[in-house]
Each structure stands twice: as structure tokens, then as C-alpha cells.
Amino acid sequence: MDFVYVVEMVEVVGIALGVIGLILTIVICALPTWIETTFIAGNVVTTKVVLNGLWMCCLTLGTGQTRCEMDNSMCFFPDLWNYWGHVLEPAKAMILTAIILGVLGVMFSMVGAKCTDCIKDKTSQAKLIIIAGILFILAGILILIPVSMVARSIIRYSSERIKAVLGASLYFGWVAAALLLIGGVTLCITVGPTVSDRDILTETYSIS
Template sequence: MGMDIMKMVEVVGIALGVIGLILTIVICALPTWTVKTIIAGNVATTEVVMYGLWMSCVTQGTGKTQCEVYNYMDNWEYVLQPARAMIPTAIILGVLGVMFSMVGAKSTNCIKDKTSQAKLIIIAGILFILDGILIIIPVSLVARSIISDSSTQIEGKFELGASLYIGWVAAALLLIGGVTLCITVGVFGWMMGIFGWILSLVASALSVSIPFMHYPEPHYRHIWMVLMTTSISSILGALGVMGSIFGTRCCNCIKSNRIRVKARFIVGIFFILAGILQFTTVFLVDHYLRMDVHLQLSPFALFTQHKLVILAEVCRWSASMLLIGGTILCCCIFKRNQPDSTTTTSTSR
């Protein structure tokens, strides 16, 4: 019964990935990313201009629509440039994710080896998650540019197009589908830990680069404390990542189920400690921004504060992922004891 439920959950994850891929192809083709209504003296001369990734369309008040490929670069084409690179890449990753998930699914029986099936499902889940990230970034950037454009020109103002809303839905479906596939294989905990560890590396790089931006004397005088916490957190996260690779069920490095559970528990402890250190960094930066008078009197205060806020935000995301991943891995010790795969059961006399 439990196996049937896992198959159903796996099918749901694959279905969400397929629907997200279809919606991604739709937003790549439709010229409805931004919409601009030009109101003239009468209804017949009113025009609705729609911009897409590859073409623009003009719908007149009479109902006639004309579309043409971009033959010159205007301001909105520069805004859409990141989407032109990320959306096709997302489509390629989505197609690969669907292929891997179809081949590795338990319901298709294309591959009999369970270890190979688990590895393909993990790859498909990672591809779906990356796909969702590649979609949500350009869609959010374009929406932010439209919302921040407060110009009230006579010709009209840009508005959010239907493709942006479809893009958010596609990204959400792909992210949920990727996470669902990872949950079915039992690697969601260490995946969250790995993503949190990657963000901790970014936080360490930021904490190292901040003093060099204000040479010879950094305005953040206690930057060494942040550097120490982020560095130790990155080291603990690296130990957790190395241990999680050997403790997963899809890896045959450890044969004994009991030793594997202990390894996952230790990895979870490493991730939790790394997450606590990342939250400590957030508290240190917040305390400094509130209490340090030297920062407020400095002519470079605004710039330094901006960098520290970015550092705190990265540390906050890293801590959340590390704590979630570590908690999930530690909870495996409360599961019902499974028979050790390295021992053979004795026959009944």
C-alpha cells in the first residue's frame, strides 16, 4: 500500500513538471509579457501594444492585429534580454527533466534497478527545481520593471501581461514537482542542505569582499565576527554535504541500513549547526545596523548598509534551508527500525 502511494506521488510530481513545461513553452511563444494601451480620441484609433520575447503585436480598436519581429532595440527589449536567454534554457532543462522522470519512474518499468531509478528521479527533480528558478527570475525582473515604472505618459502606461502570471504558475508547478520527486526518493533533506550550503558559500564570499570595498578601513569594524560565523558554517555544511552523499539510499557506499540512518542523523546535526551559525550572522548584522553610530555618520553608510542587508538576506535563506534539511535528516532516526541489509534472516525451524 505504501509503495502504491509513493508511485502516485511520483506520478503527481511528473505531471506537475509536464504542465509547467507546457506553460513555459506558451510564455516563450506568446507576445503578452507587457501590455500598453494607447488611448486616442475615439475607440477606432485606440491601440493595444503587446510585447513578447521575440515579437510585438498591435491590436487596433477595429479588431485588426498586426505582429512583427523586433527589428530595432528599444528600452523594453533590453529589459526582456535576460528572459530571452533563461526561458529557452528552462525549456531545454524541462524537456530533459521530463525524459529522465519518465525513464526513472517506477510505473514505467523502463529500468529494473531501483538504484538507477532513484538516481534518474533525483536528476529529474533537480532539473525541475532549476527550471522553476530560471523562470521565476526573468518573470519577476520584468514585473518589477513594469511596477517601478511610475511614468504617466500621454500615450499610455505599461501593464503586466498574461505571460507573467502564466510564468509564475509554471515556476510554482515546476518547483513543487521537483520537490515532490525528491521527496519520493527520500533525498529532499540533503538537497535542502546542499542548497543552503551553496548560499552559505555566497555569504562567505560577501563577508570577505566587504572589507576590500572600503580599504584601508572598513566601516563595519566587526566584520571579522561575520566572517568567522559564515566560514565555520560553510565548513560544517561541506562536511554535511560529503556525509549526505554516502548516507542516501540511492548510493551504495553504505550497505547497512542502521549505519546509513546514523550517518543521516550526523549529517542533519551538521546542517542544523551550520543553520544556527547563519542565523547568528543575521543577528550580528541586524544588531550592527541598529546600534553602530559610526555607520550612521559615515558618508558611505548607505552603500555599506546596502551590502550588509544583502548579506543578511542571503544568510537568512541559507539558515532556513539548512535547518529544514537538517531537521528532516534527523527525523529519520525516529522511523521504525528496518532490517539490516547486510544480515541474512534465519530460516524458521
Template sequence: MGMDIVFIVEMVEVVGIALGVIGLILTIVICALPTWRVTTIIAGNVATTEVVWYGLWMRCVTQGTGQTQCDNSMWHWRYNLQPARAMIPTAIILGVLGVMVSMVGAKCTNCIKDKTSQAKLIIITGILFILAGILILIAVFLVAKPIISDSSTQIEGKTELGASLYFGWVAAILLLIGGVLLFVTVGVFGWTMGIFGWIVSLVSCYISISHYYYIWDMKKVLMTITSISSILGALGVMGSIFGTRCCNCIESNRIRVKARFIVGIFFILASILQLTTEIVVVHFLIMDVQRQLANLVDFILFDLVFLAELSSWSASMLLIGGTILCCSIFKRNQSDSSMTQSTSR
């Protein structure tokens, strides 16, 4: 039975690394190909119709006769591309580092025999994959949003999303799933979900503090709830630093179990507060939008909806992470009791 569990863990680890490698390959492809945006300039006849392909580094024009010319003249689209030009190469570097670290720390390679060192390297690999996936998602979103919503891009012709944007979404999802699977193999999935949920809660806290100057009563409520949630999440993150096995800060298994349970409680309480934030925002939008936001809909309504979405994501991740950490105490207690019984016999 133990060998079966080890084999399953190794297989999941290999799948996570493989997904990260595939996501890295797709990222390199979309970085090189000029297929981020496609503009079709329809003229009077087929011969003068042009299809313009835009990429991060070049532009290619395919005429109706079939002739294609490429150049690096990107001045008319440089403002939308500057963030992507920085994020995509950074994601590639992070992905390459993640693959290199995984080759050293994976259980199937046996480069390092110490299990604690292997766990640390796998955690680093998962973090690198997840960061790369997040950067790709942000870059693709920044390029796709003006194409979908901005009508000014339609002046020079019919503009559509290029194939690189779709492949970018796939690459980001693969990297994120690969990173999560690696966290599962080393038993820190609960910690990871809680930490990422806390990071998202910090964003919602910043939004509630820096916005809604014209709705003071609501701002005070949101500031209080999100601030307390961020503090509870920070306490959970601080506890997670000392409670994991790979840190070796706590040697006693019983104290580790207690630390996990306490951190899980902090994460669950923070998730409840984040859910309360979402309920407050949704209630305000349903009941008071006509009275409070009559003249402020344009620059407040979007922030409120965005805050509600962030709170829901943060609450979900904190609740999942906290529940996993709290439930792990039962397994630990059961194993400890069985060990004490066998010892007494």
C-alpha cells in the same frame, strides 16, 4: 501495508512528474505568446486608440478598429528582455530533459528495474525541474519589476502586466512543487532542503562581505555569523554526498544513520546562525536606522532588508532539512532493534 506505501510513493511520483509536465507546457506557451507586457495608448477617440502587446520575440499592435499587426521590432524594450530571452528557453530545455529522464527512471514505466538507478534518475529529474522553476521566477521578476516600479514606462501609455507573467509564476510554482515531490519519493527531501538552504546562505554571506563599508562594526558581526553558517552548511553538504543511499559510498546502515544525524546537526546549527543574522539586521533597522543610516538609506536599506529575507529563507530550509535528517534516526534505530530481536529469537 508495504504495498500501500509503494502505491502511495508511485502516485506522488506521478503527481510530481505531471506537475512538471504542466509547468513545461505553460513555459512553452509564455515563450511563444506576445503577452508579457500590455501598453494601452489612449488617444482622442476610440478609432485611434491602440493596445500594444509585447512578447519575447515579437510585438503586436491592436488598433481600435480591431486590426492587429505583429512584427519583431523590439529595440525599445530589448534591455529588459535579454535575460528573459536566455532564461526561458533554457528553462524549457531543462524541463524537456527532466521529462525525458523521468520517463526512464519512474517506477511506473519499469524501464530500469534497479531501484538505486531509479532513485538517481528521479533526483536528476527533480533537480532539473527546480532549476527550470528558478530560472522562470528570475525571468518573470526581471520583466515585472520595471513595469511595476519604473514610472518611465508610463510615457507611451498605460502599461500593465501581461498574462504571460502570471502564467510564468504558475509554471514556476508547478515545476518547483513537482521537483520537491520527486525528492520526497526517493527520501532525499531533507538533504535537498539543507542543500538549497546552504546555497541561499552563500548569497547572504556574499552580501554581508561585499556591502556595508560605512558600518564596519555591523559588517564584522554579519561577516562572522554568515561565514560560520556557510562553513557548517558546507560540512553538511559534504556529509550528504556520502550519506545518501543512492551514492552507495557507505554500505552500513548504522553508519548512514550516524551520518544523517551529524549532517542534520550541521544544518540546524547553520539555520540558527542564519536566524541570528536576521535578528541582528532587524534589530539594527529598528534601533539604529535614524542614527546610522541618515545619509545612506537609499543604497543600504534595500540590501539590509534583502539580507534579512534571504537569511529567513535560508534558516527555514536548513531547519526543515536538518530536523528531517535528525528525526530519521529514530525510525532507523527502531527497525534495527526489531531486526536484532528477530534474529536473536
């Protein structure tokens, strides 16, 4: 099998992982499902559930009605925001930065990918792919940090009246971070050999 073809396929896999990771990051940024809090009265679990996200909090009642506030600081339960705010506020900045880095990574990878053939110079292609890989890795780290911080705060939270559990966005966040990290490393690996080394290997395979 042609060595260059194999590298191209691995490159496509790395880009695909980065794109999926970016999409998941945008999803967790928008959804108010980072923290799920249930209010308890005595030994009876009430039907009031509060969902907190980076930008809004929602209150779901037993009747099925859901009300949301776009400003977390104006949440229905200010005491909750006083506790969760110190981890959710920094998470906003890191997740937004991760999205920007992810978008740039996708753009660089698309332009530098061998399959798109946007750039003829192989050295320039390799540089763009390396930059894209590094951007994916940085984005993955910037997702992993806030998601883990929020999860740690939830696990350490203790109250007889309030039960807090990990929201779905945290699990999606870990998946997004893993995909971006793996995608970034994959892209960097595809540029492992130098251009001249690849040419030599290609000629060797062609001769054999």
C-alpha cells in the same frame, strides 16, 4: 496501504506537475503577451494597444485589426523596445534554458519512474528521479527570475502618455514556475528513504 504504491503515486504527481509547468513555459515563450501597453492622448485612452513578447510585438487597432512583427527590435514603436529590451532579451535566454531543462527533466523522470518500469535497478531509478527533480527546480527558478524582472520593470514604469500593465504570460509564468518547483521538490522527496529502507518498510507493512 503499500508504502511503495504511495511513493509511486506521489512520484506520478510530481511528474505531472513538471509536465504541466513545461507546457505553460512553452506557451509563454511563444505568446506576445508579456507586456501590454496602451497609448493615452490627454485624458482619453486611445484604441492603440501594443503587446510585447519575447519574440514579437503586435499592434491592435480599434478596428480589430492586429499587425505583428516577428522581430521585437523592429517594433512599431522603437522607443518602447529601447525600454523593454533590456529585460526581455535576457528573459529569452533564461526561458529557453528552462524549456531545455524541463524537457530533460520529463525524459529522466519518465525513464526513472517506478510505474514505467523502464529500469529494473532501484538505485538507478532513484538517481534518475533525483536528477529530474533538480532539473525541474532549476527550470522553475529560471522562469521565476525573468518573469519577476519584467513585472518589476512594468510596475516601475511611469509615463503620462503610456500605460503599461502585466501581460497574461507573466501570470502563466508564475504558475509554471510554481508547478515546476513543487514538482521538482516532490520528486526529490519520493527518493528520501534509501532503497534498503523502503524494502524494510515494505516488509514491515506486509507483515502487519
